[in-house]
Amino acid sequence: MSDDLDLLLSQPLEEPVDAAFSARVLANIGGMRARDDRIEIAALVLASCLVLTLLSLTHAGQAAALSASQLAYSVPFALGISLLFLSRLLLDAIPE
């Protein structure tokens, strides 16, 4: 009985056919990645806004704003350019 039982137990499990299972998993992974990307971008924008707000309260930030106005650019424009630059830097820093 033991030998028969071991033989029975050792029979490989019958593997179900794929039947689009893999495709469904990969579609869910795609959705998960898209969601993660959106969260990442929102976090980056928030972080950038926070950094720029804090920067505008410092001497360096005010000096930068003054320089910008002296160069005939408005402060919002300078901050906007800085925001874009900072976002790009942060995006580049994130591994693929």
Place this chain on the structure above:
Amino acid sequence: MSDSDRLAQNAAQGNVAAFAELVRLHQGKLRAFLRRMARGDAALADDLAQEAFLEAYRKIAQFRGEGSFASWLAQIGYSRYLMYARKHKLESLDDSIEQSHGTEAALHAKLDLEAALARIHTAKRAALTLCFAEGYSHEEAARIMNIPLGTLKSHVLRGREEVRTMLTAWKETP
């Protein structure tokens, strides 16, 4: 290093195509294991397998290659099944199944085996499946189930004995 382990390393570096290949290679084995764990409930097994693959994708960077990718995936799948079973109190089903076994006495030996395995405790069912049908060593099976080696061996011995007792009793039932 196996092909799967190499693919897992590529996937850990962000290669989605490598992970897609891992899904195609391992879906059959994982789903079959979870079907045995879920007592033949194919829909539940596929849902759990899907969740296991998503978790594996999230954690792929944690795969260190200490065991095989297949055993790492089985570990995630088994843990998913345990969480589901605890949440839905699946083990309590054992009693109701036990009462109806006499009607199945004439089933084919393979079906009898599945019926007997469905009646034993989850850990024993997993231990027997991993060590016999899946061909894992005792050490690998213990790692997959996250239990000490001694406990795993005890599950194998006792589970096998319980299955043997059930099959013998059913054979003797007219």
